[in-house]
Every structure is written in C-alpha cells, then in structure tokens.
Amino acid sequence: MAAAIVTIMLIPQSLAYALLAGLPPEVGLYASILPLVAYAIFGTSRALAVGPVAVISLMTAAAVGGLGLATPAEAIAAAVVLAALSGLILLAMGLLRLGFIANLLSHPVIAGFITASGILIALGQLKSILGIKADGETAPELLASLARHVSEINLPTVVIGVAATGFLFWVRRGLKPFLLGLGLGSRAADIATKAGPVAAIAVSTLAVWSLGLDKAGVAIVGTVPTGLPPLGLPVLDPGLWRDLLVPALIISLIGFVESVSVAQTLAAKRRQRIVPDQELVALGASNLASAVSGGFPVTGGFARSVVNFDAGAETPAAGAFTAIGIALATLTLTPLLFFLPKAVLAATIIVAVLGLVDLSILRRAWAYSLPDFLAVAATIGITLLVGVEAGVSSGVAVSILLFLWRTSRPHIAEVGRVPGTEHFRNVLRHVVETDPRVLTIRVDESLYFANARYLEDYVLDRAARSTDLRHVVLLCSAVNDIDMSALESLEAIDQRLASMGVALHLSEVKGPVTDKLARTTFLDHLSGQIFLSQHEAMAALTAAGESPGIRRVG
C-alpha cells in the first residue's frame, strides 16, 4: 500500500524532471526504477528514495545543453554518459573514502546554489506556463528570451498553467488545514496533500482530451513509449566522456551532499545511523543503474524521501516495491499521459522549486560574517549570471580562499618572562622581562604553506629593525605540525638571519614535530639550538654575562 501511494506520487515528478533536464519524459520514469533497486541493496538509510531531483536535472540540462547536440537521441546518450560518469566518480570516492571532498561545499554555498538554481528553474519553466518558446542558461538570457517571445502567448495554455500553479500552491499551503477543518484525520490529510499533483494531472489531461485543447495550441506530452527501460551500456565516445567529466564531478558532489543531508535528517528522527562513505557507494551504484537503463543522474531527493518516510517505509525493500510500481506504470499507464499538458508539469516544477528558494540566506550570512556572505553572494550571483557549474565552482573557490587567507595570518606574539617565574607571556599584555639581544616569538598555529611566508616576512622584518639582536627564539608550544614549505621557510629564515649575524633557535618543540625535523638535515644546519623549554633557552642565551635583561612594561 505504501509503495502504491509513493508510486502514484512519483510519476508526475519523474516526468517533470526529465523535461526539466531537456530529455523525453519517459527517461524520468526509467531513472526511477533500477536506481531504487540499487540503492535498496547498497544504501544505509531506510527511508531515502533516489531518483531525478530538481537541481540535478537542471545541472544535467546545462551540461548536456553545453555540448551543442543536434538530436534528442544524442541528448539521451549524453545524459546516460553523465549518469555513468557520476556513478563511477561516486563509487570511486566511496571506495577510496574520499567523502570528505563534499565538505568543500560549505553550507552557505549549498544554500546559495539551491536558491539560485530554484530561481533559474522557475524562470526556465515560465515559457511552458505561457505557451511560448524561450531559451537561455542564465537569468538575463532567460528573461530576455521570454520578453522577446511574450507576444506569442497561448491563452488556453496560460489558463491551464496559471490554474495549475495556483491550485498546487493552495494544495501545499491551504489544503491540509482545510481538510483538518472538515474533520479528516491528520494522516489522510497529509496523503491528500501529496496527491495534489496527481489530481492536477488527471483533471488537466481530461480537460485537454475532452475539449480538444491540443488543437488550440496547448503543448502536450504526446506519445510516451510503453515498456520497460532499454538495457544497454553508455556510448564509449572518449571526447564526450572528457567533456562531461567536470559537470559529472560537480553533479556527484552536489547530489551526494543533498542526499546525505536528507538521509541524516530522516535517520535522526528514528535514532538510526547512516554511513556516509557507504552512501557514496550506494549513490554510485544507483547512478550506474540509471545509466544502464537509459536514465540520467539521480540522487536522494527530499520530497520523494519524505513521501516514503511518511508512508511508513521501514526497510530498504520499500524502495524495491516502489521500483516495481513504477515499472508497472511504464508498462500500462503511459498511454494515459498522451494529453497531459506540459504546462501542468511546469507548474509542478515551479511549485516544488520555489519551496527551495530562500534569499534570506544572504541576510543571515551578512549578519553572521563577511567571508560567509562573500561566498553566498558569489555563488548566487555567478549561478544566475553565468551558470550552474561556474556558480558552484566560484562558491567553493571563494570559501577555500577566504579560509586560507584567514589562516595565512596566524596570531604571532612577541613574548617575555613574567618576573620571578618560568612563564613567558605576550609583551603587549603583560609586564615581562626581555633582553634586547634575544627576540622570542610565539606562533599560535601550525606552520604550513599558506602561512610560511608570513612568518618569514614577520621574523626578517622584525629582525632587520633591531640592531642589537643576536638571537631569535621560535617558541613552538602551539605548533602541531610543520609542513615542507614551512620547513624550507625556517631554513630560509635561518640562513637570512645568519647573514645578519643572528642565530635562530627553537624551543618547546612537540614530539611528533621533532621526529619529523629529525628526518631532515635542518637540525644539522641550524645556526642555533633546540631548547626543551623557553626558560632554558633564555637562561642559555642571556648567560654570556653581558647586559642584564631589561624590564619592560607591556
């Protein structure tokens, strides 16, 4: 019974997302059969339902559209290759435990990307609601194209499209309270709400058929081939595979992040666990299953998983039953879809994606921190103005660069001895003793390539300003790692200080770091020494019996 409900609800979604991806509607059904079986076998979430989803369909349209293909058959072949590539990438990431790569997509970037994609998708569907032709991959292109063709509006299509959109919005917002007010149970009201799109499809199809509206210019779905998906291998065209590699990588990452976040949300509700690396394998298998059955890239979708969850799916087998249901539908129901107006499918999509649009992320990020705001703004702006792949890539690049920028300027303090103790503190905050011949610097971060040069600049700059200076001590108590760049920076600092007649010493170096340094020749060449404690360093370096330490007030 749960499977039957889910099946009926998934059919319009599957058709609509195939059209969104620029593919014939049956491809959406094909992508909703074998992938479910593959996920049931390999997945770790009990409620997740995989299949076509809005954002991935948009990205498929962009990737396939970018190839400039001539025929629909070539577009299907390219979508199949995209699914195969995504499947292989996800599988490889799962087997190599590379799931962490998805972490590079920060929350603000994903939120911005989904919002911008929702806007792009809704704009792209307006043409079907208005019954005109329009194309474009960016918001300005779509708007300009809509404006150019606005005089060609088809009135019956607009009536159907607007009515369907209005109805679906009402179903989403107003139907449940209405039914509850009529005394219906909460569960039944939920199911009725989710069946709304099915009702819209049935009514509009009947209307078009009975009134002959297709002859009045209403675009209909037309013949959807009956029968199970054709099994076969993707075309092995190296040029095509190479062209689709980067889009497939981005689709894989976005799909994985979306799917895992849905799975974790649902799992937590029942105190269950999911295993992210195994999820990669399962999504990889699902996409490969989609590829061998003539489908396009799929992932775990929120809407379809919630249907599954609410329908009480308790075992992965529910997914297999749903697959059987959709297979039966493709064998029997497709002739009924002949008169289905495309405007209603467009309305289904618009209502679904406008639920994803949340521009408040910009305001929240602005209130929270500048780097987060810049990442969101870059993602939304570039997705709308340039395209989906450029948008995601820019968002990731901006987040990473801003993070590296922040850590590239570690906190560095000049320290001195708290009188009468063995403690060394920041000269700017404490009353401490220092010696003009000895400069002690504490770095509050591991040393790595992005901050190595900053340390070089800081130390050399500071040393060049002190003519009495004879010793620089690097207090390493907060340094958990030194990478090779930082090691070479230390070597450069040592050599350049030596050219100035100043020796470099290290103190309080942690065990693992000492071990690493010991495998190099750094310690052999070092002009100074390694001291176990800073106290020991100061004692040794100021013991030459010259001028005593000078007391300074920070």
Added chain:
Amino acid sequence: MAAAIVTIMLIPQSLAYALLAGLPPEVGLYASILPLVAYAIFGTSRALAVGPVAVISLMTAAAVGGLGLATPAEAIAAAVVLAALSGLILLAMGLLRLGFIANLLSHPVIAGFITASGILIALGQLKSILGIKADGETAPELLASLARHVSEINLPTVVIGVAATGFLFWVRRGLKPFLLGLGLGSRAADIATKAGPVAAIAVSTLAVWSLGLDKAGVAIVGTVPTGLPPLGLPVLDPGLWRDLLVPALIISLIGFVESVSVAQTLAAKRRQRIVPDQELVALGASNLASAVSGGFPVTGGFARSVVNFDAGAETPAAGAFTAIGIALATLTLTPLLFFLPKAVLAATIIVAVLGLVDLSILRRAWAYSLPDFLAVAATIGITLLVGVEAGVSSGVAVSILLFLWRTSRPHIAEVGRVPGTEHFRNVLRHVVETDPRVLTIRVDESLYFANARYLEDYVLDRAARSTDLRHVVLLCSAVNDIDMSALESLEAIDQRLASMGVALHLSEVKGPVTDKLARTTFLDHLSGQIFLSQHEAMAALTAAGESPGIRRVG
C-alpha cells in the same frame, strides 16, 4: 663599470630567452630595457634585476603556442598582451594587498615545477643543438619528435652545440678553481666565469662567419633589427585577452614568487628589507613597461640579479644604467649578432636550466611527509606529461586539498572529570569520572566548513550508540572561530539530537564566538544551555538526583 659588465652579460641571456619563448631575439632585448627602469622607480630591492627568465619564457611559449597563431607578428602581439595582463594582475594584487595568493604555491610545488620546467626546456633546446626540427609541449611529445627527426642531424651544428655546451659547463664548474690556481683574484675569476657565455658567443660567431658554416646548414640568428624598442599599446582584442587571462595569472604568481625569493635572499645578505606588496606593484609596472615597449613577461631573475649584486649594485640607479647599456647595445651591436649560431644560445639555456633541475626534491619530500610528496609528484608528473599550466595548477590543487583534508578531521576527545578537581581530561588518557547520561566532547580546532560535517557525523554516531544518553556538552575551550557552515552543523546536531530526546549544551565558549552566536537565532532554538565552565555544566546536568557519576578508568 658595474653596469657595463652586467650589460655585456645580459645580452646573450636576453636573446636566448626570447628564442625560448618562441619570439624573435630582439624581443628579449626590448624586455630588458624599460622594465629595468620601471623596477628602479617602484621596487624595494637594491640588487634585483628584472628581465626575461627561463621558466617564465617557457610559460610564455606554452601560452602563446596554445593559441595556434599563424605569423611571428601575431605571436609577438600575443606575448605583448600577456605582459600587459601580467602587469595589470600584479599591479591589482599589489594595490589590493593580495600578495598572500602567492602563498598558495607551496615550496614543494615550486621546486617541483622549476625542476620539471628545466627538464622541458632542456629537451626543447636539444633540437637546436642537433640542428633538427622538433616540436611539442610535453616531454613525451618532445622526445617522440626528436626521435622522428634524428636522422636529419646537421654535423657542423652538433659540433658547435656540443662544444659550446661542454665549454659552458666547464666554465660554470671548472673555470673558477682553474683561474684561482693560476693566481688570479677571486673577484676577477668570478667576472671571467660570468663572461663565459659572451666568449662562447664571440668565438662561435667568428667561426661561423669565417668558415661560412651558415651555408653548411648551421642555423644562425640572422638580422636583428637595430634601434630602440617600438613604443605602443598592446592590441585590444577581447578574445585574445580572455584566452590569455589564466596563463597570465599563473605567470604572474610564479614570477612573483621567484622574484620575491631572489630579492629576499639578496636583501638578507646586507640586512636590508623588501616589502612584498610593493614588489607586486614594481613587478606589475615592469611588465606594463615591457608591454608598451614590445617585450614579453619579465620578472626578477636569480642569475641576472646575482650579477648585479656581485658587480656591487648599491642603488636602484644601477638598474637604470644597465637599461641604458642594453639600449646602446640594441642601437649598435645587433649587426654583430648576424652569424651567431642558434646552437650556442641553446647551449646557454641548457647549461642555465640544468642548474635548476633538482630531482632530489622528490626524495626529500618522500622522506619528510606524504602530502608534500604527493604535491611534488603531481607537479612534476603533470608538468612533464601535460604541460606547465596544468602542472602548476595541479600542484596547488593537491596541496590545498591535502591541507583541507588534514584539518577536516580535527582531534576530538571525550572528556571526564578528574576526581576531586574541576579539571576535565580525555577519558582515554586519564582516570576520570563520567555519567552515562552526559557525554562531553572537546574539539581541538576551530569549527569551519571542512570539519563541520565530521563533527556532525561524530556526535550523531556517538549519540546513536548510547541509549541512556540525555545530554551532549560541547566543550569549546579550543574553538577560536565558528563559521556559518559549522553554525548550521551545530543547529543540525541540535535538531537531530532533539529527535533522539537528547539536549545539546555548550561550555567555555570564548567571548568573540559568543558575540557571533548572539547575532543569530541559534541560542534561542538551542535545546540545552550555554555554561560558562564545564564544571558548572556537569554540576547542573547531573544534579537531578538520579544515579551518581560512574568512575571509569581510561
């Protein structure tokens, strides 16, 4: 006098690097006049000499070669645009203080890149030594092309080329000890060593002229136009500028890193300072100066700067004198270069770049750490097999990914109370008290997008395994920042824990982090509380009078 010596030495270098960049020899002279003046005005190093250098010339050849241009005039125009773009990029980076971007080029990546470039350059010059035609941009292409044409070897060219190469190697390694052995002063021996290439050029030119070897198939430089560089603006072809943008960016970064490292090395010898952001401005101005005078991208080179330094350059004016010297040479000496065999210029380049090749970086990186080794190996391998731009980009990408990977798994410890104290320590290392209803987790790193999901997985996984659990406390004493991704992960953790009937609390949150959280609605929705100290948290959460804390041995 210093300027005269430097001038004579720079001429063969400038000619050779222009040929290496795939440009007519005079372009190398043009690129060595105005850029010197621009650097003298804006630069902060007293010894740095800017001009064409080997690696940047190779990258220019790759960038210009990739455009598929038909005529030498188009290649010059493209090189000029490349110099203009590099100049603008460097200037913008300097004015916006973006010098830190160069930090993304880690030491191992630069070392690997220079080594691989040296190999590519030497392979590319072999054709001139052998007197055959060969082309290709990757090591396999070059080798295959050399093998195909090896039967066309020109004997007189090989004799000249091999003799020149052998002579120059001997000059570099054996001449100075030999001269010192003859009783010459160290300074004079140095100058003689550096004049080696000039001698090779004079002797070989005379030999070709007197023996008529050009008629025997020895390729000669031919007519080098006499006269000062033609001043003018770069062509404003938007397509060309766009195509060269990425190569120009990479050339700018590599050039900047090379130049700053040379400048710092020389400055340290005299206890002087350079200002990296100002160096960006100076290099930008130098490249713009090169662009308006028909030159190609330039940077501060080690070889030419050392000549400058040894010749006693003490003020930026030395650069201006050198510029005048080279300008005089282009006015008067170019007819003397007519019979100069290209094989000798190739020998000059080979001897110079083989000094840069240092494959021991692979061994040293392997001994030091796996991430560093992978970055070097990727850089060398991809530079040799795919090309210079792909090589540098891969090296940078690998370094950043491995760094993010390392910080994406922060150290997380479960802590308990040291009996009788208010201290909380790792349960695995200390004998501490814990309560099965309360889980306290300490994260030893700031929370940001790359580790946010790891924390989510860790906490939810840990919580799902403890059925008695009622409270999770996040001890934030080591958390210096929480970015928006981490904030949303904390919200997700909170909601998912709430679905399990578990409350989330924070303790010991630092002031700046509290301020940031206070600007959001996080604290309003949080299922638990914020405690000033961990002790307070435990006191409040275990005070319900239920089962007492259980002593555990770590």
